[in-house]
Amino acid sequence: MTDRPVIRLRPKMDPRRIRHGFPWAYQNELVLDRRTKALAPGTIATLEDSERKPLATVAVTPNSKITARVLDRDASAAIDRDWLAARIRAAHDLREALYDAPFYRLVHAEADGLPGCVIDRFGEVLVVQPNGAWIEGLLEDLQAVLADLPGVTTIVKNAAGRTRALEGLDDVSAVLQGAVEGPVPVEMNGAIYMADLTGGQKTGLFYDQRPNHAFVAGLAKGGTVLDVFSHVGGFALAALADGAASALAVDGSEAALTLAREGADRMGASERFETRKGDAFEVLAALGEEGARFDHVICDPPAFAPAKGALEAGLRAYERIARLATPLVAPGGTLTLCSCSHAAGLEAFRKASLRGVGRAGGRAQILRTGFAGPDHPLHPSLAESGYLKAITLRLMP
Numbered sequence: 001m002t003d004r005p006v007i008r009l010r011p012k013m014d015p016r017r018i019r020h021g022f023p024w025a026y027q028n029e030l031v032l033d034r035r036t037k038a039l040a041p042g043t044i045a046t047l048e049d050s051e052r053k054p055l056a057t058v059a060v061t062p063n064s065k066i067t068a069r070v071l072d073r074d075a076s077a078a079i080d081r082d083w084l085a086a087r088i089r090a091a092h093d094l095r096e097a098l099y100d101a102p103f104y105r106l107v108h109a110e111a112d113g114l115p116g117c118v119i120d121r122f123g124e125v126l127v128v129q130p131n132g133a134w135i136e137g138l139l140e141d142l143q144a145v146l147a148d149l150p151g152v153t154t155i156v157k158n159a160a161g162r163t164r165a166l167e168g169l170d171d172v173s174a175v176l177q178g179a180v181e182g183p184v185p186v187e188m189n190g191a192i193y194m195a196d197l198t199g200g201q202k203t204g205l206f207y208d209q210r211p212n213h214a215f216v217a218g219l220a221k222g223g224t225v226l227d228v229f230s231h232v233g234g235f236a237l238a239a240l241a242d243g244a245a246s247a248l249a250v251d252g253s254e255a256a257l258t259l260a261r262e263g264a265d266r267m268g269a270s271e272r273f274e275t276r277k278g279d280a281f282e283v284l285a286a287l288g289e290e291g292a293r294f295d296h297v298i299c300d301p302p303a304f305a306p307a308k309g310a311l312e313a314g315l316r317a318y319e320r321i322a323r324l325a326t327p328l329v330a331p332g333g334t335l336t337l338c339s340c341s342h343a344a345g346l347e348a349f350r351k352a353s354l355r356g357v358g359r360a361g362g363r364a365q366i367l368r369t370g371f372a373g374p375d376h377p378l379h380p381s382l383a384e385s386g387y388l389k390a391i392t393l394r395l396m397p
Helices: 081-098 133-137 139-147 162-167 207-219 233-239 254-267 280-290 308-328 346-359
Strands: 006-008 024-026 043-048 053-060 066-072 103-108 118-121 125-130 153-155 174-177 184-188 189-196 223-227 245-251 272-277 294-299 329-339 365-371 389-397
Touching: 006 133, 024 125, 043 066, 043 162, 081 103, 081 139, 103 184, 103 207, 125 139, 133 139, 139 153, 139 174, 139 207, 153 189, 184 207, 189 233, 189 254, 207 233, 207 294, 207 329, 207 389, 223 280, 233 245, 233 254, 233 272, 233 294, 245 254, 245 280, 280 308, 294 308, 308 329, 308 346, 346 365, 346 389
Parallel strands: 006 043, 125 153, 223 245, 223 294, 245 272, 294 329
Antiparallel strands: 024 066, 043 053, 053 066, 103 118, 118 125, 153 174, 184 189, 329 389, 365 389
16 A cells, blocks of 8 residues: 555564564653644554564554554555454354344454444444544445445444544434334343433443343342442342342432333342442441441442553452441342443452452452453453453452
């Protein structure tokens, strides 16, 4: 592709990391001359090593710390509709092999070879998060490719991703094709979740917790459940579907809890389901003062440490959650603590959580460490793609 820009690694920068599959080149690794800095965000370019040997086809955002994202290790690849179709088809075939119903994450960004692009499927509806300027520039082609997938009638663009601003993109969401008429029911682990695809958090539902919902639900048969940061029912509805005696869902969003109650009603579980709106920390403290006890407590907060600069504060927040939640667990019950923070690795998160349990006077066994489901594959060179951690502890009597 001789007509497109070329960017280059700095002298003495080892190109083997890119050749071996790492998907990013950072700002301090590249020669950022006036010409390169003037490139529009999302420009498709050829990445060369310092000796001018082609390395890869990349998308360039000059003002971002991650300046170049590898699209193809073929330095002459044409990034067009056919290229997109091949990537989407591969992602689609994997998910169809994994699941017996079309409810899953269809594209998981770098891990599926589409950096900055997330697509979730809700039956005949696809919700696209084009968080990279390069994929925003190809949105028309992407829409055409997605419309050709079997059973797809509606495509929604979700522009709420916080990284879009870093790419110079707007925050205007839209229905690109078809129509969305109210929340969409999603059956998962026997539960029914109501996903708000146009006004809810992220794309409307968190598919990544599917295997962790299932594990905790299996433990909860006949027991009482507290689900904190529940969103539209999360762990609570899965537990009720698997025979939990009762579940209390706590969230700060009344809209999310309304959807959770609708899901419980559709499941015929309303009599076993309660909700409580409020700040999670405050509700946990209040429940402790009330002497409440549950057989199974789950805390699945938003990312407390979304970036390295927030890591220390985030770990303190995870510790505090564990400390407040521990007294609410009945003797011999379980406590499941989750983190979706990119910056907090598993070991740091686990240490913070166990420190909180210990400071509350608890003694714990680790029953299981869980991660995202297989529709959220990990990029083997990118730890950030494995952001989700879920630790289930048994609190010893």
